[in-house]
Amino acid sequence: MTLTTPADTPPREGRRPALGLRPDVRNLSLLGVLAALVLVGGLTRPAEFLAASNLQLVLTQASVIGVVTVGMTFVITGGGIDLSVGAVVALASVWATTLATQEFGFAGILFTAVVVGLGCGLVNGLLVAYGGVVPFIATLAMLASARGLALQITEGRTQIVTVPSVLDLGLPDSYVLGVPPLVLVFAAVTAAGWLLLNRTTFGRRTVAVGGNPEAARLAGIDVRRQRLLLHLLSGLCCGIAAFLLIVLSGSGQNTNGNLYELDAIAAAIIGGTLLSGGRGTIAGSVLGVLVFTTITNLFALNNLQSDVQQIAKGAIIVAAVLVQHRTARDPH
Amino acid sequence: MAPDPRPPLLTMSGITKSFPGVRALDGVDLEVAPGEVHCLLGQNGAGKSTLIKVLAGAHQPDGGRVVWNGEPVRLRSPSGAVRLGIATIHQELDLVEGLSVAENAYLGHEPATAGFVRARAARTATAALLERLGHPEIDPARRVGGLSAAQRQIVSMARALSHDVRLIVMDEPSAALDPDEVDNLFRIVADLTADGVAVLYISHRLEEIRRIGDRVTVLKDGRAVARGLPAATTPTREVVALMTGRDVPYAFPDRPDPHDRASGAEPVPEPVLTVRGLARHGEFEAFDLALRPGEIVGLAGLVGSGRSEILETVYGARRPTAGRVLVDGRPLRPGSVPAAVRAGIGLAPEERKAQGLLLLESVTRNVSVSSLGRFSRAGWIDRAAERAAARTATRELSLRPDHPEAPVRTLSGGNQQKAVLARWLLRGCRVLLLDEPTRGVDVGARAELYAVVRRLADEGLAVLLVSSEVPEVLGLADRVLVLREGRVVHEAPARDLDEHRVLDLVMEGSPAA
Numbered sequence: 034m035t036l037t038t039p040a041d042t043p044p045r046e047g048r049r050p051a052l053g054l055r056p057d058v059r060n061l062s063l064l065g066v067l068a069a070l071v072l073v074g075g076l077t078r079p080a081e082f083l084a085a086s087n088l089q090l091v092l093t094q095a096s097v098i099g100v101v102t103v104g105m106t107f108v109i110t111g112g113g114i115d116l117s118v119g120a121v122v123a124l125a126s127v128w129a130t131t132l133a134t135q136e137f138g139f140a141g142i143l144f145t146a147v148v149v150g151l152g153c154g155l156v157n158g159l160l161v162a163y164g165g166v167v168p169f170i171a172t173l174a175m176l177a178s179a180r181g182l183a184l185q186i187t188e189g190r191t192q193i194v195t196v197p198s199v200l201d202l203g204l205p206d207s208y209v210l211g212v213p214p215l216v217l218v219f220a221a222v223t224a225a226g227w228l229l230l231n232r233t234t235f236g237r238r239t240v241a242v243g244g245n246p247e248a249a250r251l252a253g254i255d256v257r258r259q260r261l262l263l264h265l266l267s268g269l270c271c272g273i274a275a276f277l278l279i280v281l282s283g284s285g286q287n288t289n290g291n292l293y294e295l296d297a298i299a300a301a302i303i304g305g306t307l308l309s310g311g312r313g314t315i316a317g318s319v320l321g322v323l324v325f326t327t328i329t330n331l332f333a334l335n336n337l338q339s340d341v342q343q344i345a346k347g348a349i350i351v352a353a354v355l356v357q358h359r360t361a362r363d364p365h
Numbered sequence: 366m367a368p369d370p371r372p373p374l375l376t377m378s379g380i381t382k383s384f385p386g387v388r389a390l391d392g393v394d395l396e397v398a399p400g401e402v403h404c405l406l407g408q409n410g411a412g413k414s415t416l417i418k419v420l421a422g423a424h425q426p427d428g429g430r431v432v433w434n435g436e437p438v439r440l441r442s443p444s445g446a447v448r449l450g451i452a453t454i455h456q457e458l459d460l461v462e463g464l465s466v467a468e469n470a471y472l473g474h475e476p477a478t479a480g481f482v483r484a485r486a487a488r489t490a491t492a493a494l495l496e497r498l499g500h501p502e503i504d505p506a507r508r509v510g511g512l513s514a515a516q517r518q519i520v521s522m523a524r525a526l527s528h529d530v531r532l533i534v535m536d537e538p539s540a541a542l543d544p545d546e547v548d549n550l551f552r553i554v555a556d557l558t559a560d561g562v563a564v565l566y567i568s569h570r571l572e573e574i575r576r577i578g579d580r581v582t583v584l585k586d587g588r589a590v591a592r593g594l595p596a597a598t599t600p601t602r603e604v605v606a607l608m609t610g611r612d613v614p615y616a617f618p619d620r621p622d623p624h625d626r627a628s629g630a631e632p633v634p635e636p637v638l639t640v641r642g643l644a645r646h647g648e649f650e651a652f653d654l655a656l657r658p659g660e661i662v663g664l665a666g667l668v669g670s671g672r673s674e675i676l677e678t679v680y681g682a683r684r685p686t687a688g689r690v691l692v693d694g695r696p697l698r699p700g701s702v703p704a705a706v707r708a709g710i711g712l713a714p715e716e717r718k719a720q721g722l723l724l725l726e727s728v729t730r731n732v733s734v735s736s737l738g739r740f741s742r743a744g745w746i747d748r749a750a751e752r753a754a755a756r757t758a759t760r761e762l763s764l765r766p767d768h769p770e771a772p773v774r775t776l777s778g779g780n781q782q783k784a785v786l787a788r789w790l791l792r793g794c795r796v797l798l799l800d801e802p803t804r805g806v807d808v809g810a811r812a813e814l815y816a817v818v819r820r821l822a823d824e825g826l827a828v829l830l831v832s833s834e835v836p837e838v839l840g841l842a843d844r845v846l847v848l849r850e851g852r853v854v855h856e857a858p859a860r861d862l863d864e865h866r867v868l869d870l871v872m873e874g875s876p877a878a
Binding site: 232233234235237238240241244245247248249250251252253254255311312 | 680702712725738
């Protein structure tokens with residue numbers, strides 16, 4: 034190994050830290066962005082921003098979209114896209130909060146939210162994997178119809194939750210293991226997602242199918258089954274997110290989850306997941322969610338309008354993707 | 366035929382072009398006269414495609430001169446070549462399926478006024494071109510996506526003629542055509558040359574070259590070994606000899622002596638892979654094979670003879686229209702790759718990067734991808750076991766560099782192929798299907814790959830090999846099946862065949878010598 038060009042030099046094994054976490058430039062730069070945002074918050078609104086209650090609020094707000102983003106990260110890594118997540122969250126949240134469902138209490142609400150999410154994922158997955166419909170179109174159709182069905186169920190009314198055990202979880206002073214329950218769920222889904230993507234055959238196959246579907250097929254992987262499972266997983270995440278949203282808002286509304294698909298895709302992309310598939314990072318996606326949620330929080334604290342906030346979000350997406358392109362070009 | 370008294374239209378001299386690891390053109394000379402049909406012959410890998418791409422402006426040569434119409438020129442881009450009057454009709458036709466015939470013919474130089482396309486003018490002009498090509502029945506307003514292969518070729522020619530061309534390069538134009546369509550093609554070629562347009566005609570089929578060619582240039586190993594031979598009168602034997610005489614001897618491993626087996630020292634093993642009457646409509650028919658452990662069987666044939674299609678159908682990547690594939694006498698579920706892999710079949714596909722490798726991933730992950738079940742419990746991967754097993758497999762094949770975490774895309778072609786082989790070695794597969802195993806692999810690394818394949822066969826692996834390089838099939842295989850247009854036309858032990866004979870068979874098709 035005396036005469037090698039930089040491109041030929043493989044990463045030395047010693048550089049790989051414990052747990053196999055590769056030092057990822059993108060994650061580091063996102064951490065930098067997050068640190069800068071915290072600094073800005075600390076300087077402009079020191080008392081409010083750094084208060085424990087505010088940090089708890091940021092994390093709680095991040096948990097709903099965060100769970101959706103974990104599912105989205107899998108779908109994108111597998112070479113697909115899921116535009117229906119916001120609508121599915123809405124549908125699951127209203128189906129789980131009808132008077133009939135609420136009769137079954139806590140378990141009924143949780144069960145319905147998860148099953149509706151899985152059901153939508155199943156339809157998406159069957160259409161994409163076995164129906165030959167491109168993911169963009171299949172999930173766009175699901176977006177429209179799930180949103181419509183949600184409106185039909187509620188007739189435009191907000192469905193108030195009256196089950197005390199559900200409402201209690203959403204109270205600001207409710208803690209499980211010292212953490213707000215929503216944040217705990219978010220953390221659990223993140224950890225499970227990370228393990229699933231990095232430590233299991235399912236994750237390996239996801240990356241293979243997204244990176245080169247033909248090579249994956251010729252290597253003996255059942256590509257269609259994998260695509261079906263990925264959409265099921267995304268549906269499951271939407272169901273969980275819908276339940277979190279019910280807990281957080283104490284209600285189910287057909288307008289829930291509006292534009293979640295864009296937020297989730299944006300968070301995954303700025304986190305370092307390739308939109309073309311074949312590479313995904315759960316840690317990056319979660320960082321992306323935290324960056325967006327912190328921005329929202331900062332703007333609210335500083336009484337800035339949401340239009341400015343949207344512009345800032347757009348700028349961050351562009352900047353992150355430009356950085357990604359540069360790092361993608363030089364291997365490691 | 367007397368030397369052409371007219372000054373040449375095109376003179377290429379000393380053209381060189383190298384790609385990483387391969388010297389594709391090693392000083393090629395070519396001279397084309399106005400109004401002639403000049404044929405370019407050569408085996409796969411002789412440099413024909415590269416030369417055509419240089420002529421089309423798609424590749425920039427490393428050295429050499431191009432003189433066009435008496436003036437030295439540089440072909441900097443495809444549009445530059447067209448502006449000079451050189452049009453190329455590629456084998457994979459480059460038409461836009463969603464556009465109409467007229468829009469395709471005038472793609473990139475649409476008749477326009479202030480940026481608005483004069484669609485009717487384009488249609489009228491296209492209709493005139495189609496008339497000239499003898500196909501007035503093609504509607505210029507029709508979408509190209511709905512046309513047959515032969516009609517698309519006509520559209521490609523109309524596009525060429527929509528420019529003021531003096532030379533049309535046709536790369537295997539007859540490959541996708543029926544016999545009567547070929548007749549029409551030849552009529553068009555005759556009309557064009559009568560108008561003074563020169564045609565550079567690339568084909569594997571000697572009989573076609575006899576019919577329409579004026580002169581022949583033969584390429585071999587990136588050089589022109591014969592220039593301006595009379596197409597009609599040069600004996601086939603001489604042409605074949607020119608195409609095959611090799612400077613670079615390949616080093617092939619010794620094959621086991623079949624007499625050892627036949628003499629009863631060892632019983633002949635039962636076939637591990639049996640194929641009965643396998644067929645895919647329009648690709649190949651009635652393919653039979655019995656492949657025994659330790660045996661290497663080669664399929665020789667031209668592009669389009671059904672070689673790769675047979676491999677992929679055996680592997681389940683294509684669904685057969687008839688026939689069965691059996692492993693150890695048990696039929697496989699047709700059209701299912703997972704079923705074939707479970708039964709112990711592995712494929713090293715033709716397009717290594719597009720079909721074989723996960724380019725973003727490490728060597729280890731490329732090797733382990735087909736055997737993940739072995740390192741996992743309930744879906745949970747034991748990564749230490751995975752790494753160790755992958756490393757054992759890559760070391761057994763001497764894959765370089767010996768870094769399991771190196772991204773597979775940084776490896777050389779030969780080592781990438783070893784990564785694919787290691788995948789199946791690790792899987793413990795018993796039948797290995799090799800499709801063009803040495804494509805893009807340089808000469809030194811080839812010998813190593815040959816040795817690896819032979820060693821695996823000696824250890825009991827059954828190998829079915831496809832290669833467009835006849836010497837490779839003859840040197841590596843024990844038994845050879847010669848394919849022509851989807852049918853096996855000859856079968857013999859490799860030692861009973863030589864390159865001339867195989868080339869005669871694949872080009873002329875008659876088993877008589």
